[in-house]
Structure formats: C-alpha cells, structure tokens
Amino acid sequence: MNIGEIARLAGVSRSTVSYVLSGKRQVSPDLHRRVTEVIEASGYRPSATARALAEGTTRTIGLAIPPLGGHLSVDQLHFVGAVSEAAADAGYDVLLSPSGEQRRPAFDRIIEQRRVDGIILMETVLHDSRVAKLAAEGFPFVTIGRTGDDTHGWVDLDYSGLVAHGIEQLAAAGHRKVALINRQQDLLDHEYGPAYRAADAFGKAVVELDLDGHAECCDDDNSGADACLDRIFAVMPDVTALLTINERSLTGVVSDLQARGLRIPSDISVLAIASERNATSVSPMLSAADVPTFEMGTEAVAALLQRIAAPEDALPNRLFSPPFVDRGSVGAPA
Amino acid sequence: MNIGEIARLAGVSRSTVSYVLSGKRQVSPDLHRRVTEVIEASGYRPSATARALAEGTTRTIGLAIPPLGGHLSVDQLHFVGAVSEAAADAGYDVLLSPSGEQRRPAFDRIIEQRRVDGIILMETVLHDSRVAKLAAEGFPFVTIGRTGDDTHGWVDLDYSGLVAHGIEQLAAAGHRKVALINRQQDLLDHEYGPAYRAADAFGKAVVELDLDGHAECCDDDNSGADACLDRIFAVMPDVTALLTINERSLTGVVSDLQARGLRIPSDISVLAIASERNATSVSPMLSAADVPTFEMGTEAVAALLQRIAAPEDALPNRLFSPPFVDRGSVGAPA
DNA sequence: CTGAAAGCGCTTACAG
DNA sequence: CTGAAAGCGCTTACAG
Known part of the structure; x- marks a missing residue:
C-alpha cells in the first residue's frame, strides 16, 4: 500500500x-x-524513509548514550526517557548511538550517513573529539555539559555555583573542616566537566571562607565509598561535614559513616548534589540540590530542535542551578 | 556529495x-x-535513507523502553546499552520508542511508517495490546518476557524456576516460615509476567514443601519496603526468611530490617533475585540469583535479527536461569 | 566486466 | 483547485 x-x-x-x-x-x-x-x-x-529522502530531513535525532563501562545511573535512564518523550512530542524519533572509544565507528556512521538531523551528546569531557568532529562538519548538536568550546549549544548543571553554595551553607552552619566527595578519579583525569568544576569551585570556596578543606575522588560503589572515606579521615580525622556530588556512592557513604559509629547530622553533616530519587533513597535522607534530570532532557531536545530549525540563531544554552532542599542531614558541628 | x-x-x-x-x-x-x-x-x-528506500530495509531496530512513570532501574539502562552495542556489532542502529499508554501513538507511528525492520518490547504484560497489534501485522518482534501468546520470539528470566529453587534453598537451610517480597501491586494486577509467575511459583512451592508462606507486593522505594515489611510481620511475626524479586527496594528492605534490630543472617535470612550490581550494593551483600542483564540484551538482538532474516524459522526463545550466588545472607533459622 | 535505465515511495516546483 | 513530471540518492535487474 x-x-x-x-x-x-x-x-x-x-x-x-x-x-x-x-x-x-x-x-x-x-x-x-x-x-x-x-x-x-x-x-x-x-513511508518515513521515502518522505525523508524527498524532504531531505529524517525527523530523527541522535542520542549518544554513555559507554557501558561504568558511570551508569537511574538518572541517566530517566534522562534517556525524557529525551525520548520530548522528541516524540515534537514529532521526532530518537536514534541511540552507543558511545565510548570502542564505539566510535557506530557514532561516526550515524552522522556520516545522515541518519539523524542532529544529535545530543550525553557525557562530554572538556576536550571531546566527537565535539570537534561535529563542529567541523557543521552538524547540529547539543551537549550535556559544557566543553570549553563555544561552537555548540549545551545544557548543564552549575556545579561551580552549587558546590560554592553548598560549602557556604556548611560554613554558615558553623563547619570549619569540610571535605568534598567527587566523582571517579579517571573522570577528573579526563577533565569531565562536573568533576573538574566541582574540584575547582571547592578549592576556591574553602580559601574564600578560610576553611580547612580536603577533596577526594570516589568510585561508584560501596567499596569506593569506604576507600574514599578512609582517605578523607586519614587526612582530616576531625572533619565535621561532607559535600558529595557522587550520586552513585550515596548508599555506601551513609552506611560507611554508620559503620564508623557516626550519626547524621549530630556527629557529621552530609550535603549532596544528587537527584531527589537518590537523595531520598538512603536513610537518613540527605539534604541536597536535586538534579532536575527530566527537565534537562526536555531542554536538551528543545535546544537541539532550535539548532536544527535555525542554525544561524544564537547558540542555545541552559544552566540549571536547583536549590538545596533541607532534609535534616546538615546540623551544627559536634 | x-x-x-x-x-x-x-x-x-x-x-x-x-x-x-x-x-x-x-x-x-x-x-x-x-x-x-x-x-x-x-x-x-x-545516504542511509536512500539506501533504505532502494533496499526496502532500514537496518534499524526499534526498542520500546519502559514508561517513565516508574519501574526504572540501572539494570534497564544496562539492557538498553547492551541492545545498542549488540545491534551496532550487527550493523544495525536502534530507534527508541517511548512506551506506556500515553505514548502509544509514538509507538504506532514507528511501526506503521516502517521506520524499523523489527522491534524489541521491553516490559510486556501477559495480555499486551502492542503484541496483539504486531502479531496481527506480521511485524517482526521479540519480547522481553513471555506473554502467554506464542506468535513471537522472547527472552525471559525463569522466575517460576528461580522462585521455586530459592524457596527450596531456604527450606533446606531449615526455614519453615518464609515470605516473598514481590514487585508492585499494580504490576501484579496487570499480570506483569515476573510478578505473576513469582507469586504463582511461591504459592506452589510452599504447598509442596509444606511451609508457612506469605507473599506481599512492595513499592519501588524505601517507604515501600517499610510498608511491605510491616505487612509481612503483621501477618507472620515469626518469619525467619525472605525471598525478594524486587531489586529496587533492596536497600530499603535491608535498612528496615536493621532498624528493627534484626541481623542478617543470624536473625533473618534474605535471598534475592537481582542483578549482581544491586545484590552487592547493600550491606551486608545478599545471596542472589544474578540477573544477566547484558546477556539478555545481546540475546534479544540476536533473536530479533533472526526473526527479520528468517521469518519462517522456528520462533527463537531463550529462558535464563542464573544460579544463586552465596554471599552469606542465608543461614539457619534463629 | 560495465553502463543505461527503471524503480523504491515520497514531495514539490511547474503549468494549467 | 488539480495533475503530470522531475527529483531526492540509492540498488539492481537487464542488456551488452
């Protein structure tokens, strides 16, 4: 037919x-x-195919998902779902691109064969070779996270501002010895934006507020949390407050603190930057700046569709800075 | 060019x-x-589009992801990633279809416009209207989970067998009063396969082994776990062992038991059907049948590609029944 | 071993 | 307001 x-x-x-x-x-x-x-x-x-050929447009956007190796979270699936729904509402479908070094050929193929009208890059590092390629080809794209390169639109979380505010909040509660629980070491090494900017902002905040501060990277699991806290307590035995941007180790951090006989917040305060889902799925629940995963996905689609429709327009970007929600995990120092 | x-x-x-x-x-x-x-x-x-039109094949498979409403897990993202990688290895791309009642138009569109050569359905219920439609159209598809309908290939986890084996194992350790922690009530109501078959197998196993048994549904979060355990202890105050197929409430169950002053496994034994990631991310870690998410994704792609290539062949299906791994969370009754 | 041509199923100037 | 025709960029019988 x-x-x-x-x-x-x-x-x-x-x-x-x-x-x-x-x-x-x-x-x-x-x-x-x-x-x-x-x-x-x-x-x-x-037929969508025949229409695409005649119109010169696929009505499909690409989504480069994070590599399988690690760093996966429920929130990322939420993000994928949000992108898929927002795209559907605009009449677009979403083509998945596996990612990571090993999967570069699959990524390239989607772009070169023009299977999509534009693409969203999910976990960008500061110097991202995919970004360089897309920019060189003039292919419409949007990144989740800035890359220090202004050839493209982006949607990002304001880690600098959030970490600064978080430390201010801890200082305001009276804490003088604070530690930052960062993402994994290899992400920091690859200049992954959130890890990089969190470390930077933490360093500046402790100087500015004249605090004792120590930052540690943390692997995405329980044993990572244990090891990270070991290192923190070794360097700073009398730390009274923790700020974590590592959503994946929340459970491990909380249970490890309990195992050390430390109560939250009477013995130690904990403040997080994490999705509401993660911050409330530990006990006690953690005060946190709730990462708006769904909105970020929706916004990324809107930004990309704008790039596709009006390539000459100003580059869309959107910096999210959700407020900290008090769930009682921050108190005065012991 | x-x-x-x-x-x-x-x-x-x-x-x-x-x-x-x-x-x-x-x-x-x-x-x-x-x-x-x-x-x-x-x-x-x-151009992939021109080739698709000339060849009559898109080299793209669809993946209907679960609705955003709930039931999301890290393992599902792993599954999505596995599908994406396995497809890439076969030279196929993956088009995402949002799912759920609200998104039915987007799902239908992908099929009707022939944007894909076949589709994988991720969370099928026993009487799934999408399955009925695809079967009626003769469209190649594979489901994750059987639907009680043999018009299609499927990849599934043997919940019946796993629950039976789990209960046998608890009985062998000496337990006479056991409880099942099932998925959410609404999934059971919708005859979602895993929930349905787990409840069924549990009922049969306790009769067969002459045990005292009680099954409860459990919401996917901490408060769901609390409420579920409340109900279990109300009905069966002297329960000595729990079998859970609810991965999302593992953290909640473990911490709630601890809050009740119950030690695992000295006071109460806990056995799970869950991914290794989830079973080992609580403390103490749980003995569990580790759900092989990655392999299931790979297998689903293989099955679908076989359906596409050889529609007349026997329907591919694959039942996974991973062994229980002992992590010390099951002991003799107190 | 190679090329001219028809065809895949649409969209959209062009002409009336 | 409508239709015949060209074109989107490929693949593949058909003919030589």
Missing part, C-alpha cells in the same frame, strides 16, 4: 493525496473527503 | 560505484582503485 495506490482508489493524483496528508495546499472538500476515506479504510501510512 | 558525483569524478557509472561499495559484483582492479581513491579523498558516505 503506497501513495499511488491510494490515489488510484480515490480517483485523484498522487500529489493530491500528498497535499491532503501534509495540508500544504488547499484541496476541495469533495476530493479531501474521498482521499481521507480511502486512507481511513486502508490504514495507509506514508 | 552523492554517488553520481563520485561516479563522475572517477569516470565510471553510478552502478559501478554502488558495486564497489557493496561488493555485490566483481569490479576490475583498475576501476575499483579509481573509485576507492575518489571516495577516500572526498570522505563520501552513502
């Missing part, structure tokens, strides 16, 4: 069927009705 | 360029070299 068949059954030309479908031209009520009835009766739907 | 341009530059016909690219016809070494050089120099890549 194709457009020619519909035209024949309705006794009109193929262009008339096309225009009834697209609404791009006036069609007399009589023909309109005949065409509509035939389409209705036959269940005909135009 | 298109195939005609390459042909002109190389001084050959467009068909020759096409055959050099596809290798479907012998091309003389001389022409082959000239074409290859021009392609190399120009960075030409054939």
